[in-house]
Amino acid sequence: MTVAVVDSGVDARHPQLRGAVRAGPDQLDGGGSLVDCVGHGTGVAGIIAARPAAGSPLQGLAPGATILALRVSELVELEDGTTAGRRGSPAGVAAAIRAAVERGAGVINLSLVSYQDSADVREAVRFAVSRDVVLVAAAGNRFAEGNRTPFPAAYEGVIGVGAIGPDGQRVAGSQTGPFVDLVAPGAQIVTTATPQGLMTVEGTSFAAPYVAATAALLRQYQPGMTAPQIAARLVATADGGVAGPGFGAGVLNPYRALTEETGAAPEPGGQALAPVAQDPRAAARAEAQSRTLALSGLGVGLAALMLLIAVVGPRGRRRGWRPGVQRQPEPPDATSGDRAAPAFGSRH
Known part of the structure; x- marks a missing residue:
């Protein structure tokens, strides 16, 4: 030119x-x-x-x-x-x-x-x-x-x-x-x-x-x-x-x-x-950001699933895995000193 x-x-x-x-x-x-x-x-x-x-x-x-x-x-x-x-x-x-x-x-x-x-x-x-x-x-x-x-x-x-x-x-x-x-x-x-x-x-x-x-x-x-x-x-x-x-x-x-x-x-x-x-670098950055967001979403989902298992599992065991049955509160845990939460209506 x-x-x-x-x-x-x-x-x-x-x-x-x-x-x-x-x-x-x-x-x-x-x-x-x-x-x-x-x-x-x-x-x-x-x-x-x-x-x-x-x-x-x-x-x-x-x-x-x-x-x-x-x-x-x-x-x-x-x-x-x-x-x-x-x-x-x-x-x-x-x-x-x-x-x-x-x-x-x-x-x-x-x-x-x-x-x-x-x-x-x-x-x-x-x-x-x-x-x-x-x-x-x-x-x-x-x-x-x-x-x-x-x-x-x-x-x-x-x-x-x-x-x-x-x-x-x-x-x-x-x-x-x-x-x-x-x-x-x-x-x-x-x-x-x-x-x-x-x-x-x-x-x-x-x-x-x-x-x-x-x-x-x-x-x-x-x-x-x-x-x-x-x-x-x-x-x-x-x-x-x-x-x-x-x-x-x-x-x-x-x-x-x-x-x-x-x-x-x-x-x-x-x-x-x-x-x-x-700019091809901009496209690469956008693709990397998409992958990061996808992995972040997967991580959040897994964390939510683990939380659900942690909360629901013990409750299910306490009521013998019988749905809809109210069980009486159990005595305090001898190890931690915490009172076990009821199956429903728990406060956090």
Whole structure:
């Protein structure tokens, strides 16, 4: 499955990305999309598709995916909230989205934000949606600076992703609004650095690729599912119950997305959701539980039978096994000092 990373380029020299990256058009300066001077796109690509490597704790969520690198910007946000680097253009982003579709990407990751609507980008998004491509975009990191509407996350047909930390709380800068469909890990994230090694990153830019990778896994596992059905599945299987704005439907759960039958209604004109095979371990657990309940019921029945024998047996012996005959109470038992119970009407 091909996932397009529309970003600052991807450094294909990284040991865990070798053989995993295809070059797409460079909309920035023609230097090539396998150049990444700021490392942003390389980090995004690692979260999606980093191959396992001896001695590295990192593995991408979809390590069998192919990354299609498209270079559109080198603008990065610094720790003090300012930005640095060369800014791309809306026309370049729109051209990259169209190029990704034309080169067969089933999923497009857009870990970039503009706070101005663009007709070019909006039309490119519509083109990708019409071609049944899943689009995932970061919701932006400027909550404290006014929480302005981020594009392309706010466009129809794009899955907008916010960020949470290891404590399950929204990352402070992660924006809130109707453009957030769900959230994913976006703090203390370890991923690929350029040209090698690892780095720790934070922000909605690095939450979005978790959602893009899960979409790629779904496209591989259920190739008959449409992009709207995949989006519905991701939202329906998110872990809800989270408090406060900015979480959308909840926290991305890749395992649930791949294994649960949601029963979500199809989009207008779409087909019914493809059945998803249940986890075989869940079936084994259910069978084990059934066996346990059956054995427990048998044990209770045997215990009741033994109790009945213990109570009825002595009484039967005392009345000579003659039904319905009242016998006089016997004298106290010489051994225990307890008085024997009458045959009927005993108190316990």
